[in-house]
Amino acid sequence: MLDSSDYLRSYTCAIVLPLLAFFLCACGDDPEDTKEQLPDSPISAEKSSHSRMLTVLGKITEQAKVNHPILGEGEARKLRRTWQNLPASSRKSPDPNTLQLLWQLGLAELKLGNIDTGIEHLTAARLRLKQLIAAGKARPNADLELTYRLGIAYMRKGETDNCCLRNSPDSCLLPIQGSGIHANQQGSKKAIALYTEVLQRAPYNSAGYMKAKWLLNVMYMTIGGYPAQVPSQYLIEPGNFESEEDFPRFKNISQSLGVDTFSLLGGAIVDDFTGDGYLDIVASTYDPAGQMRFFRNQQDGTFTDQTQESNLKGLGGGFNLLQADYDNDGDLDIFVLRGGWQNAAGRIPNSLLRNDGTGRFHDVTFTAGLGKVHYPTQSAGWADYDNDGDLDLYIGNESVGRTEDAPCQLFQNNGDGTFTDVAEKAGVTNPGYCKGVTWGDYNGDRYPDLYVSNLGAPNRLFRNDGDGTFTNVAASHGVTGPMKSFPVWFWDYNNDGALDLYVASNVWDAGGIAAMVSSLLGKDVGHELAHLYRGDGKGGFRDVAREVGLTQLSLPMGVNFGDLDNDGFQDFYLGTGYPDYEALMPNLMYRNKEGKRFADVTSAGGFGHLQKGHGVVFADLDNDGDQDIFHQLGGFFPGDKFYDALFENPGFENHWISVKLVGTESNRSAIGARIHVRVSENGQSRSVYRHIGSGGSFGANPLRQSIGLGKATKIELLEVFWPTTGKTQRFSNLPLDQTIEIIEGKEKHRILKLKKLVLTKSPNQKI
Numbered sequence: 055m056l057d058s059s060d061y062l063r064s065y066t067c068a069i070v071l072p073l074l075a076f077f078l079c080a081c082g083d084d085p086e087d088t089k090e091q092l093p094d095s096p097i098s099a100e101k102s103s104h105s106r107m108l109t110v111l112g113k114i115t116e117q118a119k120v121n122h123p124i125l126g127e128g129e130a131r132k133l134r135r136t137w138q139n140l141p142a143s144s145r146k147s148p149d150p151n152t153l154q155l156l157w158q159l160g161l162a163e164l165k166l167g168n169i170d171t172g173i174e175h176l177t178a179a180r181l182r183l184k185q186l187i188a189a190g191k192a193r194p195n196a197d198l199e200l201t202y203r204l205g206i207a208y209m210r211k212g213e214t215d216n217c218c219l220r221n222s223p224d225s226c227l228l229p230i231q232g233s234g235i236h237a238n239q240q241g242s243k244k245a246i247a248l249y250t251e252v253l254q255r256a257p258y259n260s261a262g263y264m265k266a267k268w269l270l271n272v273m274y275m276t277i278g279g280y281p282a283q284v285p286s287q288y289l290i291e292p293g294n295f296e297s298e299e300d301f302p303r304f305k306n307i308s309q310s311l312g313v314d315t316f317s318l319l320g321g322a323i324v325d326d327f328t329g330d331g332y333l334d335i336v337a338s339t340y341d342p343a344g345q346m347r348f349f350r351n352q353q354d355g356t357f358t359d360q361t362q363e364s365n366l367k368g369l370g371g372g373f374n375l376l377q378a379d380y381d382n383d384g385d386l387d388i389f390v391l392r393g394g395w396q397n398a399a400g401r402i403p404n405s406l407l408r409n410d411g412t413g414r415f416h417d418v419t420f421t422a423g424l425g426k427v428h429y430p431t432q433s434a435g436w437a438d439y440d441n442d443g444d445l446d447l448y449i450g451n452e453s454v455g456r457t458e459d460a461p462c463q464l465f466q467n468n469g470d471g472t473f474t475d476v477a478e479k480a481g482v483t484n485p486g487y488c489k490g491v492t493w494g495d496y497n498g499d500r501y502p503d504l505y506v507s508n509l510g511a512p513n514r515l516f517r518n519d520g521d522g523t524f525t526n527v528a529a530s531h532g533v534t535g536p537m538k539s540f541p542v543w544f545w546d547y548n549n550d551g552a553l554d555l556y557v558a559s560n561v562w563d564a565g566g567i568a569a570m571v572s573s574l575l576g577k578d579v580g581h582e583l584a585h586l587y588r589g590d591g592k593g594g595f596r597d598v599a600r601e602v603g604l605t606q607l608s609l610p611m612g613v614n615f616g617d618l619d620n621d622g623f624q625d626f627y628l629g630t631g632y633p634d635y636e637a638l639m640p641n642l643m644y645r646n647k648e649g650k651r652f653a654d655v656t657s658a659g660g661f662g663h664l665q666k667g668h669g670v671v672f673a674d675l676d677n678d679g680d681q682d683i684f685h686q687l688g689g690f691f692p693g694d695k696f697y698d699a700l701f702e703n704p705g706f707e708n709h710w711i712s713v714k715l716v717g718t719e720s721n722r723s724a725i726g727a728r729i730h731v732r733v734s735e736n737g738q739s740r741s742v743y744r745h746i747g748s749g750g751s752f753g754a755n756p757l758r759q760s761i762g763l764g765k766a767t768k769i770e771l772l773e774v775f776w777p778t779t780g781k782t783q784r785f786s787n788l789p790l791d792q793t794i795e796i797i798e799g800k801e802k803h804r805i806l807k808l809k810k811l812v813l814t815k816s817p818n819q820k821i
Contacts, residue, residue: 104417107405107425108368114402115342115370122399125341125692130162148182148189156182157200160207164635167693169211176204195255202266205248206635209269210693212241212276217665221314221697223306228640228662229295230275242276249273253288264568265636272638272664294574297658301645304660304683304701310815313349313357313684314697317341319611321375322669322686322698323754327364327386328413331793331808333675333756336388337686337698338372342402346372346390350413355676355811365414369405374669376754378436380445381471382722385409386757389447393430395633395690397455400430404449423472429460433751437493437502438721439518441778444469445721448477450488450506459485462506481524486511489560490751494544494553495726497593500777502726505533507542507557507751517593533557533595536582541613543750545624546743548649551730552591553745558610559584562632566609570639573607583607603651608642614750616672616681618659620708620762622733622742623649627683629667629752633690641667641685663687665696669753674760676702676811679710679791681760686753702813709763712793713772714806715746720778720798723757730773733766763790774798 120128137145137155144152160175180200186192216236217225224234236242252266271290274280281292308314317339327334332351338344348364349357361367374391381387388407393400403425407415419425429451436445444467451460461483465473477483482504490507497503501518505528508514512534516524528534536559544553561569561581569579586604587595599605612629619625623646631637640662644652656662661683669686676682683701688694711731715724729744742761748754763769769788776782776798783796785803793806 103420107417118342133159148185153182165691173207202252205245208241208244210635226664235278236276239277242273246273261568264571268571297655298653301655301658302704306699307702308700312815316697318688319668320686322671323375323377324671324673325377325756340373342371344370355814373432378445379722385411391431394432401428403428433491435491435493450491453487482516489540490542492543496553507539541751552589554589555587557585560609562609612668612670612752614670614753617762619706620710621764622762627670629670631666638664671753673756676813677808678810709766709790712760714758714795716797718798720776728775732771733763734768735766
């Protein structure tokens with residue numbers, strides 16, 4: 055298993071040292087402990103939980119500036135001092151130690167976003183290495199990796215000078231065209247020259263060759279030279295970038311709407327936090343110094359940044375976000391996950407933000423009993439596992455380091471605003487490195503079951519035994535793989551009423567983009583692909599991924615699903631990537647073809663963003679009946695920030711109904727409830743099923759369900775099943791193309807009269 059500290063070691067050891075092993079020392083022992091200590095002074099009784107959290111996060115932010123292994127300057131400062139303290143003669147000498155120092159310093163500066171300085175050091179290191187090669191003191195191709203890394207540096211310079219400083223709706227959308235073509239082409243042209251050199255000397259079809267080939271083609275796109283100017287022997291044919299079928303293009307309007315937050319990786323939620331019926335946007339960044347943002351829907355097609363008004367100032371560092379009405383008071387609260395991928399440095403408290411009903415939040419983590427211990431995490435899920443009418447919370451934690459597993463936590467809701475961790479008693483501690491969590495009643499016994507995705511270990515399916523305990527049945531049900539999995543979700547992709555299970559594979563440490571490109575070109579890369587387990591509703595599963603056309607290796611992180619074309623079958627979007635700057639690959643959109651297969655519509659629909667994808671949300675932001683896509687984008691290293699995207703749905707002229715459920719005996723959010731819609735379409739009856747939740751395990755859809763109905767002429771029946779009580783409500787002759795509210799136990803529904811909006815930029819935008 056390769057965790058984030060392994061990654062940081064391998065980033066230096068695998069990149070810098072192996073090619074210099076003939077004269078450099080190997081990587082040594084583990085780096086010294088960088089564990090951040092939380093303040094342990096007693097919190098006085100008069101201080102609120104919110105103030106305490108601000109104090110804790112403020113200290114963590116200050117420590118992170120220097121000590122954080124990824125975001126801090128500590129490593130670079132040490133290397134700079136070492137370089138400055140060298141005698142002038144040594145700094146000019148092409149000896150191995152000087153070369154190693156320059157190489158490491160160049161990578162450290164690049165990581166921090168000091169691109170020009172990083173290029174300067176890597177260029178100097180490359181010159182010295184060439185001198186050693188010329189003197190016979192290094193192997194002839196010992197500079198290939200350094201040449202490739204210098205190409206990466208110039209590539210990132212091109213992204214910074216263009217996609218970041220001159221961002222447009224076309225920026226970084228594959229295939230790059232229009233305003234996405236770089237105005238300042240210096241970085242791309244330098245990268246092209248360096249990648250060409252790698253290709254001329256690297257072993258044919260080796261990992262290094264495939265990476266350079268991919269990035270060479272992308273760089274030619276950025277200067278408008280693809281495919282004509284790409285040397286024929288290195289050309290990736292345009293057909294490889296084409297979608298499987300025609301699909302309307304979605305335009306990225308985040309910039310014009312003013313919701314294009316520029317940040318590192320983070321989470322996203324779209325839902326109604328103010329109780330006015332209109333969907334707001336919340337976005338975060340994992341950077342402790344970054345700020346969670348709240349964009350309020352103004353009901354006129356505009357959004358305004360009301361982070362200050364929502365009382366979120368100072369609450370940063372959100373790796374992922376989830377919403378739920380945990381206290382059953384009628385408004386949606388937010389749970390913020392922190393510390394993912396950061397091992398000991400990830401010992402940061404999560405946040406439970408209670409909504410006061412107006413979209414103003416108060417951090418109640420410590421008073422709610424969720425802040426007693428802190429483990430690195432990015433995944434969690436809400437469910438009423440004990441069917442007592444309030445929501446419980448499962449947190450999937452990651453290992454703290456090589457020697458300490460962090461147990462996952464199951465917080466039982468006590469019904470009074472507090473929680474108790476019952477994971478050990480329930481049997482769901484899941485020792486390992488958890489990367490995804492999803493709840494779903496896969497066997498139809500009314501009790502939600504729990505699936506946990508683990509990186510580098512078998513996944514676990516915890517069957518809810520209905521008595522407060524769970525049994526891991528993953529092996530007997532054949533759902534332990536992939537062994538290197540990441541995001542995961544339960545859904546009913548084929549509308550048969552039974553829950554299915556998608557488990558993503560992410561093998562970035564086993565070839566990364568080289569494996570991705572080989573798969574794109576139709577080669578069997580020998581790595582485990584994503585699994586789509588079709589459920590039979592009785593507890594059985596069968597992997598049908600290949601049968602439905604999911605045969606390409608993708609490296610997803612942020613994912614979610616929804617119905618783009620309102621045909622009633624749910625599509626899905628994969629936000630792809632991994633920490634390295636080299637991971638410039640398209641995010642992927644798959645269209646569901648009546649539950650029989652999936653078609654890649656990435657390029658045709660304009661979804662192929664090359665920046666690293668995280669929080670993905672399907673939501674009808676303009677109340678026109680179809681779902682738009684909000685996508686939180688940004689990387690892991692400080693120099694890898696990017697703008698969030700909002701892809702507006704052009705419409706498909708299909709019918710729909712949007713359903714808001716309100717629990718009374720069940721949890722107020724109705725999480726876990728099931729909707730069955732039977733419609734008449736083309737003279738025949740067919741069914742559409744939805745299970746209430748926020749979707750995939752990285753990014754949160756609205757809990758209000760947008761349900762596509764295709765060319766239906768009428769809704770024959772709408773049923774709502776409430777697992778807490780086991781009761782079913784039935785409604786007939788419902789209107790098409792409307793938003794309705796159904797309250798548990800009430801015989802009549804209510805139509806919510808929401809204005810259709812034209813999304814535009816507010817003149818009062820605060821961003």
